[in-house]
Amino acid sequence: MKKLLCCFVLCLSQFAMAEKALHLFNWNDYIAEDTVTRFEALCDCKVVQDYFSATEEMMAKLLAGGGDYDVVIPTQNAVEALVKQGFLMPLDKSKLSNIGNSAAGYMNKAYDPGNVYSLPYAFTTTLIGYNENKIAELGIDPADWSIIFDPAVLTKIKGKVTVMDDVEELFGAALKYLGYSINDTDEKHLKEAQAVILKAKPYWAAFNSSSYIKELTVGNIWVAHGYSSDMFQARADAAEAKRDFTVNFVLPKQGAVLALDNMVIPKKARSPELAHMFINFMMDPQNAAELTTIVGTGNPNAAATPFIDEDILKITAIFPTPELQAKLETVAARNAKERRLANKLWTEIKVR
Amino acid sequence: MNRAERLRNHLMALPPALYLLLFFAVPSVMMLFASFRYPGEYGGLAPWYYIEDGQLSLDFTLENWLRLFESGIYLGLLFKSLGYALLTTLICTIMAYPLALMIARSQKRFRDLLLLLVILPFWSNFLVRIYAWMIIFSPQGALTIGLNHVTGALGLEPISLMFSSTAVITCLVYVHLPFMILPLYANLEKHDNRLLDAAQDLGANRFQCFWLITWPQSLPGIYAGAILVFIPSLGIFAIPDLLGGTNGIMIGNVIKQQFVESRDWPFGSVLSLVLTGITLLLVLLAAKLGKTGGANSGT
Numbered sequence: 001m002k003k004l005l006c007c008f009v010l011c012l013s014q015f016a017m018a019e020k021a022l023h024l025f026n027w028n029d030y031i032a033e034d035t036v037t038r039f040e041a042l043c044d045c046k047v048v049q050d051y052f053s054a055t056e057e058m059m060a061k062l063l064a065g066g067g068d069y070d071v072v073i074p075t076q077n078a079v080e081a082l083v084k085q086g087f088l089m090p091l092d093k094s095k096l097s098n099i100g101n102s103a104a105g106y107m108n109k110a111y112d113p114g115n116v117y118s119l120p121y122a123f124t125t126t127l128i129g130y131n132e133n134k135i136a137e138l139g140i141d142p143a144d145w146s147i148i149f150d151p152a153v154l155t156k157i158k159g160k161v162t163v164m165d166d167v168e169e170l171f172g173a174a175l176k177y178l179g180y181s182i183n184d185t186d187e188k189h190l191k192e193a194q195a196v197i198l199k200a201k202p203y204w205a206a207f208n209s210s211s212y213i214k215e216l217t218v219g220n221i222w223v224a225h226g227y228s229s230d231m232f233q234a235r236a237d238a239a240e241a242k243r244d245f246t247v248n249f250v251l252p253k254q255g256a257v258l259a260l261d262n263m264v265i266p267k268k269a270r271s272p273e274l275a276h277m278f279i280n281f282m283m284d285p286q287n288a289a290e291l292t293t294i295v296g297t298g299n300p301n302a303a304a305t306p307f308i309d310e311d312i313l314k315i316t317a318i319f320p321t322p323e324l325q326a327k328l329e330t331v332a333a334r335n336a337k338e339r340r341l342a343n344k345l346w347t348e349i350k351v352r
Numbered sequence: 353m354n355r356a357e358r359l360r361n362h363l364m365a366l367p368p369a370l371y372l373l374l375f376f377a378v379p380s381v382m383m384l385f386a387s388f389r390y391p392g393e394y395g396g397l398a399p400w401y402y403i404e405d406g407q408l409s410l411d412f413t414l415e416n417w418l419r420l421f422e423s424g425i426y427l428g429l430l431f432k433s434l435g436y437a438l439l440t441t442l443i444c445t446i447m448a449y450p451l452a453l454m455i456a457r458s459q460k461r462f463r464d465l466l467l468l469l470v471i472l473p474f475w476s477n478f479l480v481r482i483y484a485w486m487i488i489f490s491p492q493g494a495l496t497i498g499l500n501h502v503t504g505a506l507g508l509e510p511i512s513l514m515f516s517s518t519a520v521i522t523c524l525v526y527v528h529l530p531f532m533i534l535p536l537y538a539n540l541e542k543h544d545n546r547l548l549d550a551a552q553d554l555g556a557n558r559f560q561c562f563w564l565i566t567w568p569q570s571l572p573g574i575y576a577g578a579i580l581v582f583i584p585s586l587g588i589f590a591i592p593d594l595l596g597g598t599n600g601i602m603i604g605n606v607i608k609q610q611f612v613e614s615r616d617w618p619f620g621s622v623l624s625l626v627l628t629g630i631t632l633l634l635v636l637l638a639a640k641l642g643k644t645g646g647a648n649s650g651t
Contacts, residue, residue: 056613063395063615085394159512167613205515206597220491220514336393343614344419351425351606 020045022274025062025069027261028053028210029233030122032294039281043274053209054166055331062087068268070275075259077168079118080111080333082264088117089265095276098283106260106300111333118262119279122229122297125328126169126257127317129212129231131222133245134160145177145252148225149196154203160222162215165207167346168331170197172257173225182257183332187341194345198352207350213237216247227259228317232296251317255327260300292318380628387621388412395615416618420626426606430626433602436517437586440524441532444581445574447525448532452573453566455533456540463541470533478527482594485523489513489595515597523595524585531584532577539573540566575638583631603627 022043024031028051036047050069052058055078062072063085074082082088093099099119106120130142138156146153148163164170172182174193184190205221213230215221217237224231231249238247263282265275281287289307292299298318299308313319320328334342390398390413402409420426455466473481488495491512500510513519543566551561589604596602603623610620 054613056615060395060612060615081394159515201598204598205512218490218492336391340391340616343616347606347609347614348423348425350601350609351429 020271020274022047022071022278023069023270024049024278025058025072026051027073027227029213029230030073030261030295030297032290034294035282035287035290038287039278042281043277045274054164055168056166062266068270069266070269070271071278072264072266073121073261074118074264075261075331076109076111077331077333079262079264083112083117084333087266089267089269089272090116091119091265091279092272092276095273096280096283098280101283101285101288101301101303103300103302109260112262118264119283120300121261121263121282122291122295123258123260123300124227124229124297125251125317125320126164126173126226126259127228127231127249127251129216129224129226129234129247129249131216131219131245132248134222142223142248143250143253145173145254147223147252148204149174149177149200151199151203154200157222158203159205160220161204161224162206162208162212162221163204163225165209167342169209169225169257170207171342171346172329172331173252176252176254176256179254182329185334185338185341190342190345194349197349201349201352217241217243219243219245228298229296232315232318236296249317251320251324251328253327255324255329258328258330260330380625383621383625386618387416387625388414389618390415391616391618395617397617416622419619420622426623429601429606430603430630433586433604434630436521436524436602437582439521440528440585441578441582443521443525444529444532445578448529448536448577449570449574452533452536452540455537456543467534467537470530474530479590481527482523482591485519485526486514486594489519515595515600517596517600519595520592520600520602523591524588527591528581528585531580535576535580536570536573539570539576543569571641575641579635579638582634586631587627 020043022039022045024047026049031049036049040047052061055075058072058074059078059081062069062082072082079088096119102120106123107115112118128142128145128147130147134157135142135147140147140153140156147157148154148161154161163173168182171190171193174196175182175184175189177196178189178192180186180189180193208215208224209226212221212224212226213234216224216231216234224234228249228251231247235247235249238245263279265272265279269275282291283301285301285303286307288299288301288304291297292304292308292312296312296318299305305313316324385400386397389400390411392398398411400411402411451470455463455470458466487493490496491514493513496511496513499513503509503511547565548561551565556564586602587604587607589602589608592600592602592605593608596605607620607623607627610616610623614620
């Protein structure tokens with residue numbers, strides 16, 4: 001009987017342990033494993049991660065009622081939409097002692113004045129990752145959007161290019177290539193962007209937002225349109241695998257999309273306590289620094305800078321020069337009508 | 353038939369009828385309703401009525417249906433997808449027939465083992481199997497490199513298998529082949545071998561035996577298998593998503609895109625309904641053909 005009881009208690013405690021978990025909904029490849037392990041040790045809980053590779057994908061899942069996540073890492077425009085939807089829980093600042101570490105330049109932004117619901121996590125730019133050897137061999141300038149849009153350039157790398165499977169990112173890049181703002185809502189300009197994309201599409205291998213790191217590192221693809229942090233990883237992976245080529249990345253000179261990703265807590269969160277603990281943990285300078293040194297993101301944490309290698313601080317694609325910074329834009333939240341138009345043009349691109 | 357028997361038959365038909373009502377008719381009606389509405393601001397659907405100053409006004413639209421015909425691209429993609437599914441069904445039939453026949457004609461003690469081998473791939477996850485194909489098709493894979501040695505020797509352009517419609521159809525066939533083999537085997541296994549003996553006695557050669565005896569009898573099996581292969585391959589989106597690249601997508605991808613990324617449920621409903629309609633028509637056709645086939649075989 002005693003044995004049975006022991007068993008029962010053990011089972012219960014197992015159950016209790018299993019129950020203590022932080023459910024994190026994050027971009028793929030957007031947190032270092034070491035960081036997660038350390039948080040698990042600190043909170044004595046498990047971190048259960050789900051991933052997304054596009055803002056629209058994340059929004060669709062959240063708004064369809066999917067997943068009671070404790071912490072989500074949405075980009076600025078998604079924060080705005082989620083706030084408007086009443087989807088988020090106001091942050092309890094008394095539980096966030098590290099809040100002072102965030103750089104003032106990334107706080108109190110228009111999408112969440114006073115940081116009521118969100119705190120900055122990391123930032124990335126959307127740029128060009130490329131196989132250095134091949135692109136040098138072919139004499140192509142990678143620091144120009146023409147590398148993915150101009151058929152004259154693309155004929156040299158046909159079938160070796162992937163672009164993002166993401167309406168905002170791809171239209172953003174095409175609009176920049178045409179010299180417009182990424183938030184241009186003029187139907188005429190959007191149609192011009194659509195025409196640019198359609199002309200380039202036959203030269204692309206695929207729309208790919210999730211596996212271009214691998215494709216670049218293996219050498220299947222020579223040019224990929226994607227996030228700076230992903231390209232940072234592709235470069236490291238290729239070096240680690242001792243490939244006979246190197247991967248590099250660069251911001252196109254016309255400018256690009258800047259994504260400021262934030263930590264938020266949904267109202268439906270199962271353990272807000274753990275969620276606050278996680279957010280505070282991620283604002284610790286050393287943990288925040290790991291986002292840059294391991295994952296390769298830009299860092300909105302001012303206190304983290306001393307923990308970051310100088311070599312990384314010098315990479316202008318991660319920490320852009322003021323001159324380049326001026327050409328970066330964040331995506332604004334679109335209203336329903338604008339979104340419908342963009343999605344219609346996007347669907348037509350996919351179908352054609 | 354007496355009354356009790358009739359009652360029993362009605363009761364027997366009740367569960368499947370309920371199932372169809374609950375999981376087919378009701379959702380279809382819901383989608384039909386959705387297809388005349390506007391998408392919501394942040395996904396979902398916009399309200400279909402407003403009350404202003406005590407006045408009720410309805411908010412329905414034909415826009416979503418008109419968009420289908422606005423340009424030919426959606427119907428074009430639908431035909432392309434039908435073509436892919438048809439080709440898949442055809443290749444599956446050609447590949448499955450000899451195999452099913454061989455299993456049905458093999459000794460009884462081997463049959464279970466052979467059938468088990470057919471179902472074996474189901475033991476690993478569908479996506480894992482597709483990823484395996486991605487490795488096989490990759491430009492660095494042995495298959496592509498080998499093929500390009502051949503094309504190079506012949507002085508042709510190097511080919512790329514990954515991200516192509518060839519890759520999509522290969523995987524569609526690979527995934528759906530067992531669904532053709534199993535019903536075909538079930539049919540072939542039941543054939544009365546004495547018919548073949550009798551035909552031979554009467555002087556038929558092997559080809560005549562097959563063409564006049566086995567083939568007509570196996571048609572219901574082919575129709576059953578064809579439905580099981582054709583319908584899932586018509587609506588699939590995972591395979592073209594992973595292997596199709598920029599040109600190999602199918603109607604399923606666009607439907608998924610409407611419901612997920614674009615958050616345009618109404619247009620997604622329009623496309624789904626069209627697909628359901630076409631599928632239903634084709635199933636009715638196959639069912640009719642299957643019946644006549646069955647009558648011919650005299651079983």
